[in-house]
Every structure is written in structure tokens, then in C-alpha cells.
Amino acid sequence: xxxxxLDAVTVEVLVDNFYDVFEPSRPGLVERVVPGxxxxxxxxxxxxxxxxxxxxxxxxTRILLDAANxxxxxxxxxxxxxxxxxxxxxxxxxxxxPDHFGGLVEILRHRPQLPVYLHQDCFHPxxxxxxxxxxxxxxxxxxxxxxxxxQLHENRxxxxxxxxALLTGTVEGVTDYEKGLPGAKRVVEGAEENDPFTxxxxxxxxxxxxxLVVVGGCSHPGIIxxxxxxxxxxxxxxxxxxxxxxxxxxxxxxLIQKTIAGLVDLNPEMVLAGHCxxxxxxTRLALAMPDNFMVSCVGTRLIVDGRSGxx
Ligand SMILES: [Fe+2]
Ligand SMILES: [Fe+2]
Numbered sequence: 001x002x003x004x005x006l007d008a009v010t011v012e013v014l015v016d017n018f019y020d021v022f023e024p025s026r027p028g029l030v031e032r033v034v035p036g037x038x039x040x041x042x043x044x045x046x047x048x049x050x051x052x053x054x055x056x057x058x059x060x061t062r063i064l065l066d067a068a069n070x071x072x073x074x075x076x077x078x079x080x081x082x083x084x085x086x087x088x089x090x091x092x093x094x095x096x097x098p099d100h101f102g103g104l105v106e107i108l109r110h111r112p113q114l115p116v117y118l119h120q121d122c123f124h125p126x127x128x129x130x131x132x133x134x135x136x137x138x139x140x141x142x143x144x145x146x147x148x149x150x151q152l153h154e155n156r157x158x159x160x161x162x163x164x165a166l167l168t169g170t171v172e173g174v175t176d177y178e179k180g181l182p183g184a185k186r187v188v189e190g191a192e193e194n195d196p197f198t199x200x201x202x203x204x205x206x207x208x209x210x211x212l213v214v215v216g217g218c219s220h221p222g223i224i225x226x227x228x229x230x231x232x233x234x235x236x237x238x239x240x241x242x243x244x245x246x247x248x249x250x251x252x253x254x255l256i257q258k259t260i261a262g263l264v265d266l267n268p269e270m271v272l273a274g275h276c277x278x279x280x281x282x283t284r285l286a287l288a289m290p291d292n293f294m295v296s297c298v299g300t301r302l303i304v305d306g307r308s309g310x311x
Pocket of ligand 2: 220
């Protein structure tokens with residue numbers, strides 16, 4: 001499925017689990033915010049939201065990818081980073097977990113008639129069986145979104161967003177080590193079942209001369225599966241950047257090691273990982289990819305500009 005080669009893409013971290021003002025920038029590729037220049041403090045939270053800008057022929061299109069765990073960090077950080085929700089052209093929901101849709105209804109109240117892109121399976125109630133017991137269920141309620149003015153664009157297979165980015169649809173699994181999240185359940189027609197995470201899909205953009213920018217939420221289908229599927233669908237092999245949460249802790253050391261080997265193999269210019277990646281996996285990524293891994297903190301901007309790139 002063809003998507004246009006864009007002039008530039010920026011992925012700005014609005015909400016993530018981390019905030020470390022001492023993490024360095026990589027000028028031109030990963031720029032960190034200067035806290036002392038902000039109109040109010042940023043806050044970190046267990047959740048994810050990105051402000052994505054796509055530039056083509058001098059015009060920027062803006063996508064909000066995910067809506068954090070609640071309106072609290074999301075609205076605070078939008079204000080701190082001086083972003084106006086009126087400028088958002090669409091919201092994309094990566095999957096149906098509450099640390100990604102928690103601020104969605106409030107966003108709709110601030111930005112009526114917002115186009116919202118999501119997989120049909122996001123609407124199933126979801127829950128987790130954890131060592132500390134059952135949590136959930138949570139649910140994205142279609143009627144609530146519609147009542148609050150959302151213009152829904154539901155997909156199951158690949159879909160193009162605003163003519164510029166690709167949502168892959170249900171990710172095709174190709175690796176033998178990415179097996180999903182143990183204990184994750186969903187409810188379909190009243191029956192509880194293991195969650196196959198058919199609903200989770202990355203947002204994929206193509207920057208001319210640089211390659212793909214693949215942005216995931218929790219990456220429950222596996223970040224390597226997601227990137228490989230993006231390459232297959234677009235026909236673009238080169239990967240400029242991979243961003244998001246990789247959810248590597250629950251699978252143990254084998255999952256961490258094989259996923260890092262897979263990322264090294266893909267050889268992206270930058271891996272910007274945060275959220276649910278897990279402390280052990282982050283530290284190992286930092287050791288394995290010293291020149292092209294950075295931790296995703298709130299206020300971080302990943303910049304992939306085909307007009308000033310290394311190509
Ligand atoms: Fe998550
Ligand atoms: Fe998740």
C-alpha cells in the first residue's frame with residue numbers, strides 16, 4: 001500500500017512514563033525540551049501520547065497518537081509545550097488499553113468533530129490477570145466517542161490516514177519470540193479470552209531519503225513484527241526511526257535479547273523507546289545501541305527531515 005514520501009516528520013512525546021531533564025539531545029535528530037523555558041512544568045505519567053507533525057510541500061498535518069492515561073498529564077503537557085488542540089487534524093488510537101485512551105473523551109470535548117482512527121477490535125472490553133490480581137475491565141465505548149463528536153474511522157486491515165500515513169491494521173506475526181502479553185484478556189460477546197491484540201497497529205510514515213518512521217503504542221504484537229509488517233506493506237525497507245513502548249519485561253530475557261538483536265538488524269538511525277519497555281530492556285538497549293538508542297522522555301522531539309538528512 002503506497003504512502004507518499006514526506007519532506008519531514010516530527011514525533012514529539014507529550015506523555016510518557018519518563019522525564020529526565022539531564023538526558024542529552026542529539027541535535028537535528030532528537031531534541032530535548034529546556035524546562036526553564038516552559039510556561040509550566042511537564043509531568044510524566046504511566047501512559048503515552050505523541051504529537052506528530054507531517055510536512056509535505058510546505059504544509060504541516062498534525063496527528064495526536066494516543067491520549068495518555070488521563071486528561072491530567074495530557075492537557076497539562078499540551079499547555080506546557082504550547083500546543084493548540086484546534087490545530088490537530090486527527091487522533092489515532094494505537095490500541096484499546098486505558099493508558100492510551102484515558103484522555104480521549106476530554107480531548108473530544110476540547111476539539112469537537114475530530115477524526116478518530118482506530119481498529120474495530122479496540123472496542124472489546126479488556127482486562128489483565130496480574131500477580132497482584134485482576135485489573136479492569138476497561139473499554140473504549142463507541143457511543144461515548146460519537147456523542148462527543150468523534151468522526152470515527154474504523155479499520156481492520158491497512159488504512160491511510162489523511163492521505164499521508166499508514167495504519168497497518170492487524171499486525172501479521174513473523175517472529176517466533178514475540179508472543180503477546182501473558183495474562184492479557186479481552187471480552188468478546190460476553191466470553192473472556194486471551195487477547196490476541198488484533199487491535200494494536202503502528203502508525204507508519206515514509207520520509208524521503210530517510211525511510212520509515214514507525215510509531216507504536218505498547219507494541220503488544222511485538223515491535224519487530226510491527227516494523228517488519230510496515231516494511232512489507234509499504235515496500236520500503238529502510239527504517240529511519242522506531243518510537244514507542246515495546247513492552248519487553250513480561251517475556252523475560254529471551255524476548256529482550258532477541259528483540260534487541262532484531263532492532264540492531266533493522267539498523268534504524270534512532271530507536272526512541274519508553275513507556276512500557278521496562279527498565280531492564282531500556283538499560284540493555286542503551287548498551288547494545290549506544291549510538292542510535294535514546295530514552296523517550298516527555299518533551300522530546302524526534303525529527304526526521306528528508307530535506308536536511310544524511311541521505
Ligand atoms: Fe501502554
Ligand atoms: Fe497496552
